[in-house]
Amino acid sequence: MFKKLKASLGIGATTVDTRVENESLYQGEMLRGVVRIKGGNIEQQIEAISLKLCTEVKVESDSGVSYESFVLGSMQVIDPFVVQPDEEKDVVFELKLHDETPITAVNARSNKCHVWLETTLDIDFAIDPSDRDFIEVRPLPVVQRVLNTLEREGFTMVKADVEKGQLNGDGFTSLSGCYQELEFKSSGMFNRKEIELSFILDGNVIHCLAEIDRSFGRGDMFRSFTISLDASEGEVEQALASTLHA
Template identity: 40%
Template sequence: MFKNLLASVGIGAAKVDTKLFNNSVVPGETLEGEVYIRGGDVSQEISDIYVKLATEYERETEDSTVTEECVLINYRLLERLTIQPKEEVVVPFALVLPHEMPLTLGRTPVYIRTGLDIKSAINPRDRDHLEVRPHPLMQRVLQAVENLGFHLYKVDCEYTHHFAGAYPFVQEFEFRPNGQYRNSLDELEVVFRLKPEGLEVLLELDKRARGWQGLLEEAFDVDERYARLFVKQSDLYERDLEAVIDQTIQSHIH
C-alpha cells in the first residue's frame, strides 16, 4: 500500500525514455525510434502511451508577445498496458514528418514529447529535441538569395491566419540586403511551404522609403510587395534560381 502511495506521486513509479535512431532530419522524412518503459516498485495500469512532435511559435496579443506550443503530430503508440515491477517494455515507432514542419534555425525548437497516462498518478514524460535541416529545395532557394547579396539575420515562427497552411503559424526567414538592393529594400522575407510535388516560396519585399511618397507608404504600411514562386526538384539542375528571384524582385520594386 505504501509503495502504491509513493508511486502515485512519482516515487518508485514507471519511467519512460525515448531513443531516436537519428535526431537530425529533413521535413518529409521518416523519424524512427523506440520508447523504453521501465516498471517501478509496483504494478501500474498505463491507459495511454503517446508520442507528440511539437514546436513553438510567437503570437502578438494586445500588449505583449506570448509563446505557444503547436503539436504537429499526435501519435498514440498503445492504448493500454499493465507494467509489472521492474519490467521493461520496448515499443518501436516510425513517424512520417510533416512537410510543413519548421526548421530549427534561430530560436525555433522542434521536439518529441513522449508520455504515459497513468490513472491517479503523476504521468511520466520525456522530451527529445530534433535538428531539422533544410530540404534540398529550401537550401537551394536560401543559397540563391544569399548569392544575390542578402544576409539572413532572423528566423522565427509567427502566428498567422492568412497563409492557410496546416498549422497556425509560418516560419519567416528575414534577410537584409548588402549588395545591389541595399538602396531599394529594407528587407526581404521568405516563407516556405514544402509539398510532395515541390516548394512554394512566398517573397515579401519591404521597400526602402524614398521622399514623401515613400514615407507615406511606409507610415501606412503599404510599402510591402508580395511575390510567389514554385520550385520543383528538376529546378535544382535546370533552372537559374538566382536569375528568377532577381527578375522577380526587379519587377516588384519598379
C-alpha cells in the first residue's frame, strides 16, 4: 500500500522518455521516434500514451500580452496496457508535422519561436509522467530564398514569434489557429521600412502575406503572393518586388 501511495505521488512510478529520430526537419515532414516506458516499483495500468506537437503563441488582450502553449497536432500511440515493475517497453511512432508548424531555425535578434513534442502517460490515480523534446524546424528551401533576398536588399530579421489567431491573405487562410510572423527592418536612412512576413504551406505552393510599415507616416499596407516550392531565385525576386518597393 505504501508503494502505491508513493507511486501516486510520482515516487518510484513508471517513467517515460521519448527519443526523437529526426530532431531537425521541414514543415509537413514526418517526425519519427520511440517512446521508452520503464516500470517503477509496482504494477501500473497505463490508459494511454499521448503525443502532442506544441508551440508557444502570443496572446494579446486588454490586460496585455501573454504567452501560452498551443497544440498543433496530437495522437494516441498505444492501447491501454499494464506495465510491470522494472519492465521496459519501446513504442515506435510517426507524427506528421502540421504544414503550419512555425519555423524555429531563423536568424532573428529575438527568436520566440519554439516547437516541441510533449509525451504524456495517462496512469490511473497517479501524477501523469511527461516528457518534452524540442524540435528544430528549418525553412523550406523556397522560404530560405525569400529570406536571402530580403537580406540582400538590406533587411535584417529582428524578431520572430507566433500569434494566436487566423491569417487571411489574398485567396488563402491559415487553418491551424496560429500563424508565425517574421519581422524585418531595413537599414536605409531615408527609406526606412519594416516588413512582417507570414508563410503558409499549401500543397506544392507557399503563400506569403507581407505587412509593410512605411516610413514618414505613409501608413501600413499589405501584399500577398504565392510561389511554387521549386521557385527559382529570379521568381522569388519577382514575387517580392511589389513588397520591397511599396
